[in-house]
Amino acid sequence: MQSPQRLQLMLTTLKTKKSLTLREVMTLTGASRDTARRDIIKLTATGAAERSYGGLSLPNSFNRLDDYLTRQADHPTAKRQLGQLAAPLATGKQRLFLDVSTTIGMIPQFLDLAPTTLTVTNSLDIADQLLRKTTSQVRLLGGNYQAERRGTMDSAALRDLLSFKFDLTFLSAAGLTSDGVFFAYQDDIAFKQQLRDQSQQLALVLDQSRFDMTHNYRGLALEQLDYLVTNAPVPANLKTALTTANVMILTPKN
Numbered sequence: 001m002q003s004p005q006r007l008q009l010m011l012t013t014l015k016t017k018k019s020l021t022l023r024e025v026m027t028l029t030g031a032s033r034d035t036a037r038r039d040i041i042k043l044t045a046t047g048a049a050e051r052s053y054g055g056l057s058l059p060n061s062f063n064r065l066d067d068y069l070t071r072q073a074d075h076p077t078a079k080r081q082l083g084q085l086a087a088p089l090a091t092g093k094q095r096l097f098l099d100v101s102t103t104i105g106m107i108p109q110f111l112d113l114a115p116t117t118l119t120v121t122n123s124l125d126i127a128d129q130l131l132r133k134t135t136s137q138v139r140l141l142g143g144n145y146q147a148e149r150r151g152t153m154d155s156a157a158l159r160d161l162l163s164f165k166f167d168l169t170f171l172s173a174a175g176l177t178s179d180g181v182f183f184a185y186q187d188d189i190a191f192k193q194q195l196r197d198q199s200q201q202l203a204l205v206l207d208q209s210r211f212d213m214t215h216n217y218r219g220l221a222l223e224q225l226d227y228l229v230t231n232a233p234v235p236a237n238l239k240t241a242l243t244t245a246n247v248m249i250l251t252p253k254n
Contacts, residue, residue, distance in 0.1 A: 001029060007043050010056075014049060019057035022209065033209065051215070052184075078207050078231045083107040085250055086170060086205050086229040093167040094118065096136075097195060098126045100151030101172030104205055108133040120164055122191075123151040153191040161194055169199040173206055173220075175213035178241035180222055182215040189219045201226040208232035222247060 001009075006029040013028060014020060020028070025036040040056050043049045049056045083106025090096055090111055098104050100123035108129035113119070113136040120139045121127050130138045143157030171192065175182035181204060183192060196202055204225050212235060222245035228234070229250045234242065242249060 001031075003039065003042070006031060006039050010039065010043055011048055014056070014058050019052060019055060021055040025055065037209075037213070079103045079106045081231050081252060082205055082207060082229055084110045085231075085252060086203060087111050089170075089201075089203055089227060089229075089250075090168055095120075095164065095166045095168075097121065097164070097166045097169040097199065098123065098130070099170060099172045099192075099195070100126065100149060100153075101170075101205070103207065104170045104172055105129060107170060107205075111136075120166070122153060122157055125150055153185070153187045158191055158194060161191070161198060164198055166195075166199040168201045168203060169195050171195065171202055171204050173204060173210065174215035175210050176204070176206060176228075176238070177212050177214055178222070178238055179214075180218045181220040181225070182213070183217045183219045184215050186217060189217050192219045196220060196224050203227035203229055205229045211235055211238060221245075 009029060010020065010025060022033065022036055022040070025031070025040060026033060029036065029039065031039065040051065044051050044056055049058060079102065082103050087107050087110035090113065094117055096117065096119045098107060098119065098121045100121070105123065105126050108126065111134050113134045115135045117136040118139065119130050119134065119136045120141065121130065122141045124145060127138055127140045130136060141152060141157040142160045143152035143154045145152045173181045174184040183189060202225055204227065208231055222241055225245065225247045227248050227250060228242060231252060233251060234249055239249065
Protein backbone atom coordinates (compact mmCIF):
# COMPACT_ATOMS: atom_id res chain seq x y z
CA MET A 1 0.00 0.00 0.00
CA GLN A 2 1.44 3.37 -1.03
CA SER A 3 1.60 6.38 1.27
CA PRO A 4 -1.44 8.25 -0.17
CA GLN A 5 -3.59 5.13 0.23
CA ARG A 6 -2.37 4.62 3.80
CA LEU A 7 -3.11 8.23 4.72
CA GLN A 8 -6.60 8.06 3.23
CA LEU A 9 -7.32 4.82 5.09
CA MET A 10 -6.11 6.37 8.35
CA LEU A 11 -8.30 9.44 7.85
CA THR A 12 -11.36 7.36 6.95
CA THR A 13 -10.88 5.22 10.05
CA LEU A 14 -10.37 8.28 12.24
CA LYS A 15 -13.77 9.61 11.23
CA THR A 16 -15.28 6.53 12.84
CA LYS A 17 -12.90 5.81 15.74
CA LYS A 18 -11.89 9.42 16.51
CA SER A 19 -8.40 8.32 17.59
CA LEU A 20 -5.74 5.79 16.62
CA THR A 21 -2.69 4.56 18.49
CA LEU A 22 0.60 3.88 16.74
CA ARG A 23 -0.01 0.14 17.04
CA GLU A 24 -3.48 0.51 15.49
CA VAL A 25 -2.01 2.44 12.56
CA MET A 26 0.54 -0.33 12.01
CA THR A 27 -2.20 -2.99 12.05
CA LEU A 28 -4.53 -0.95 9.86
CA THR A 29 -2.00 -0.16 7.13
CA GLY A 30 0.40 -3.08 7.46
CA ALA A 31 3.25 -0.60 7.81
CA SER A 32 6.35 -0.88 9.98
CA ARG A 33 6.63 1.20 13.16
CA ASP A 34 8.90 3.78 11.50
CA THR A 35 6.64 4.07 8.44
CA ALA A 36 3.55 4.40 10.64
CA ARG A 37 5.24 7.18 12.63
CA ARG A 38 6.10 9.02 9.41
CA ASP A 39 2.52 8.62 8.18
CA ILE A 40 1.22 10.09 11.44
CA ILE A 41 3.52 13.08 11.02
CA LYS A 42 2.39 13.56 7.40
CA LEU A 43 -1.31 13.38 8.23
CA THR A 44 -1.08 15.73 11.21
CA ALA A 45 0.93 18.20 9.12
CA THR A 46 -2.11 18.62 6.85
CA GLY A 47 -4.26 19.73 9.79
CA ALA A 48 -6.73 16.88 9.24
CA ALA A 49 -5.59 15.21 12.47
CA GLU A 50 -3.72 16.04 15.66
CA ARG A 51 -0.82 14.30 17.35
CA SER A 52 -1.79 12.66 20.61
CA TYR A 53 0.21 10.87 23.28
CA GLY A 54 0.87 7.60 21.48
CA GLY A 55 -0.87 8.22 18.15
CA LEU A 56 -3.25 10.69 16.51
CA SER A 57 -6.84 11.86 16.66
CA LEU A 58 -9.37 14.04 14.92
CA PRO A 59 -9.06 17.67 16.08
CA ASN A 60 -10.60 18.15 19.55
CA SER A 61 -11.54 14.48 19.84
CA PHE A 62 -8.49 12.95 21.57
CA ASN A 63 -9.79 10.37 24.03
CA ARG A 64 -7.04 10.47 26.65
CA LEU A 65 -8.50 7.80 28.91
CA ASP A 66 -8.70 5.26 26.11
CA ASP A 67 -5.17 6.22 25.09
CA TYR A 68 -3.85 5.66 28.63
CA LEU A 69 -5.56 2.29 28.90
CA THR A 70 -4.19 1.32 25.49
CA ARG A 71 -0.68 2.28 26.60
CA GLN A 72 -1.05 0.05 29.65
CA ALA A 73 -1.35 -2.97 27.35
CA ASP A 74 1.15 -1.74 24.77
CA HIS A 75 4.62 -3.39 24.72
CA PRO A 76 4.24 -5.21 28.07
CA THR A 77 7.49 -7.17 27.64
CA ALA A 78 9.55 -4.06 26.90
CA LYS A 79 7.99 -2.18 29.80
CA ARG A 80 8.66 -5.00 32.23
CA GLN A 81 12.26 -5.15 30.98
CA LEU A 82 12.63 -1.41 31.56
CA GLY A 83 11.18 -1.69 35.05
CA GLN A 84 13.67 -4.41 35.95
CA LEU A 85 16.55 -2.42 34.45
CA ALA A 86 15.65 0.82 36.23
CA ALA A 87 14.93 -0.58 39.70
CA PRO A 88 18.57 -1.11 40.84
CA LEU A 89 19.16 2.64 40.57
CA ALA A 90 17.04 2.98 43.71
CA THR A 91 19.33 0.75 45.79
CA GLY A 92 20.35 2.56 48.97
CA LYS A 93 18.19 5.60 48.22
CA GLN A 94 15.95 6.92 51.00
CA ARG A 95 13.62 9.25 49.10
CA LEU A 96 12.22 8.33 45.68
CA PHE A 97 9.74 9.88 43.26
CA LEU A 98 7.98 7.82 40.57
CA ASP A 99 6.35 9.86 37.81
CA VAL A 100 2.99 8.92 36.28
CA SER A 101 3.71 6.47 33.45
CA THR A 102 2.65 2.99 32.40
CA THR A 103 6.33 2.11 31.98
CA ILE A 104 7.41 3.46 35.37
CA GLY A 105 4.46 1.56 36.79
CA MET A 106 6.50 -1.60 36.11
CA ILE A 107 9.30 -0.53 38.47
CA PRO A 108 7.73 -1.16 41.93
CA GLN A 109 7.60 -4.94 41.52
CA PHE A 110 11.41 -4.99 41.21
CA LEU A 111 12.22 -2.59 44.06
CA ASP A 112 13.86 -3.87 47.23
CA LEU A 113 13.26 -1.02 49.66
CA ALA A 114 13.64 -0.65 53.41
CA PRO A 115 10.54 0.22 55.45
CA THR A 116 12.15 3.60 56.16
CA THR A 117 12.30 4.51 52.46
CA LEU A 118 9.87 7.23 51.40
CA THR A 119 8.33 6.77 47.95
CA VAL A 120 6.26 9.60 46.48
CA THR A 121 4.19 9.56 43.30
CA ASN A 122 1.54 11.50 41.39
CA SER A 123 0.03 8.30 39.95
CA LEU A 124 -2.89 6.37 41.43
CA ASP A 125 -1.74 3.14 39.80
CA ILE A 126 1.88 3.46 40.90
CA ALA A 127 0.83 4.24 44.48
CA ASP A 128 -1.20 1.03 44.44
CA GLN A 129 1.78 -0.94 43.12
CA LEU A 130 4.10 0.54 45.74
CA LEU A 131 1.69 -0.45 48.49
CA ARG A 132 1.32 -3.96 47.10
CA LYS A 133 4.90 -4.69 46.09
CA THR A 134 7.10 -2.83 48.61
CA THR A 135 7.30 -2.19 52.34
CA SER A 136 8.22 1.47 51.82
CA GLN A 137 6.32 4.48 53.11
CA VAL A 138 4.05 5.65 50.27
CA ARG A 139 2.93 9.24 49.75
CA LEU A 140 0.48 10.31 47.03
CA LEU A 141 0.72 13.97 46.03
CA GLY A 142 -2.34 16.13 46.64
CA GLY A 143 -4.23 17.67 43.75
CA ASN A 144 -7.00 17.09 41.26
CA TYR A 145 -6.60 13.60 39.78
CA GLN A 146 -7.62 13.40 36.13
CA ALA A 147 -9.35 10.28 34.86
CA GLU A 148 -7.65 10.50 31.49
CA ARG A 149 -4.17 10.58 33.02
CA ARG A 150 -4.71 8.56 36.20
CA GLY A 151 -2.57 11.18 37.89
CA THR A 152 -2.06 14.85 38.64
CA MET A 153 0.38 17.64 37.82
CA ASP A 154 -1.80 20.61 38.77
CA SER A 155 -0.85 23.60 40.93
CA ALA A 156 -1.84 21.82 44.16
CA ALA A 157 0.42 18.87 43.31
CA LEU A 158 3.20 21.29 42.43
CA ARG A 159 2.88 23.02 45.83
CA ASP A 160 2.88 19.65 47.58
CA LEU A 161 6.00 18.68 45.64
CA LEU A 162 7.89 21.61 47.15
CA SER A 163 7.83 19.83 50.53
CA PHE A 164 10.19 17.10 49.34
CA LYS A 165 13.78 16.51 48.31
CA PHE A 166 14.45 13.28 46.44
CA ASP A 167 17.57 11.18 46.09
CA LEU A 168 16.25 9.83 42.79
CA THR A 169 13.31 10.51 40.47
CA PHE A 170 12.10 8.14 37.77
CA LEU A 171 10.78 10.43 35.03
CA SER A 172 8.57 9.76 32.01
CA ALA A 173 8.39 11.71 28.73
CA ALA A 174 6.63 11.72 25.37
CA GLY A 175 9.77 12.09 23.28
CA LEU A 176 13.56 12.43 23.33
CA THR A 177 15.80 14.07 20.74
CA SER A 178 19.24 15.66 20.70
CA ASP A 179 17.43 18.95 21.43
CA GLY A 180 16.00 17.74 24.72
CA VAL A 181 13.09 16.01 26.45
CA PHE A 182 9.54 16.55 25.18
CA PHE A 183 6.17 16.33 26.91
CA ALA A 184 2.56 16.13 25.79
CA TYR A 185 0.89 18.56 28.18
CA GLN A 186 1.59 22.18 29.07
CA ASP A 187 1.35 21.57 32.80
CA ASP A 188 4.03 18.89 32.43
CA ILE A 189 6.67 21.58 31.98
CA ALA A 190 6.57 23.27 35.40
CA PHE A 191 6.05 19.94 37.16
CA LYS A 192 8.95 18.15 35.47
CA GLN A 193 11.26 21.12 35.91
CA GLN A 194 10.38 21.25 39.60
CA LEU A 195 11.11 17.54 39.88
CA ARG A 196 14.55 18.27 38.44
CA ASP A 197 15.11 20.98 41.04
CA GLN A 198 13.92 18.75 43.89
CA SER A 199 15.97 15.67 42.88
CA GLN A 200 19.61 14.82 43.35
CA GLN A 201 19.43 12.40 40.39
CA LEU A 202 16.98 12.16 37.50
CA ALA A 203 16.46 8.94 35.53
CA LEU A 204 14.45 9.19 32.31
CA VAL A 205 12.72 5.86 31.59
CA LEU A 206 11.34 5.33 28.10
CA ASP A 207 11.27 2.77 25.30
CA GLN A 208 12.86 3.09 21.88
CA SER A 209 9.64 4.31 20.22
CA ARG A 210 10.26 7.70 21.87
CA PHE A 211 13.68 8.20 20.28
CA ASP A 212 13.95 11.20 17.93
CA MET A 213 10.30 12.06 18.62
CA THR A 214 9.30 15.60 19.46
CA HIS A 215 5.98 16.48 21.03
CA ASN A 216 4.02 19.55 22.05
CA TYR A 217 6.46 20.97 24.60
CA ARG A 218 10.20 20.85 25.22
CA GLY A 219 10.58 20.73 28.98
CA LEU A 220 14.14 19.68 29.83
CA ALA A 221 17.61 19.86 28.32
CA LEU A 222 19.70 16.70 28.05
CA GLU A 223 22.15 18.18 30.55
CA GLN A 224 19.42 18.01 33.20
CA LEU A 225 19.30 14.20 33.02
CA ASP A 226 21.56 11.82 34.93
CA TYR A 227 20.38 8.52 33.43
CA LEU A 228 18.51 7.27 30.39
CA VAL A 229 16.98 3.83 30.91
CA THR A 230 15.81 2.29 27.64
CA ASN A 231 15.30 -1.08 25.98
CA ALA A 232 17.35 -0.77 22.79
CA PRO A 233 20.55 0.78 21.41
CA VAL A 234 20.26 4.55 21.11
CA PRO A 235 20.61 6.07 17.60
CA ALA A 236 24.11 7.38 16.96
CA ASN A 237 23.24 11.08 16.81
CA LEU A 238 21.20 10.93 19.99
CA LYS A 239 23.82 8.83 21.77
CA THR A 240 26.48 11.40 20.92
CA ALA A 241 24.34 14.21 22.32
CA LEU A 242 23.60 12.27 25.50
CA THR A 243 27.26 11.39 26.00
CA THR A 244 28.23 15.03 25.54
CA ALA A 245 25.63 15.93 28.18
CA ASN A 246 27.15 13.36 30.59
CA VAL A 247 24.00 11.22 30.66
CA MET A 248 24.61 7.57 31.57
CA ILE A 249 22.72 5.25 29.21
CA LEU A 250 21.39 1.96 30.61
CA THR A 251 20.25 -0.73 28.16
CA PRO A 252 19.81 -4.51 28.48
CA LYS A 253 23.16 -6.30 28.34
CA ASN A 254 21.95 -8.87 25.84
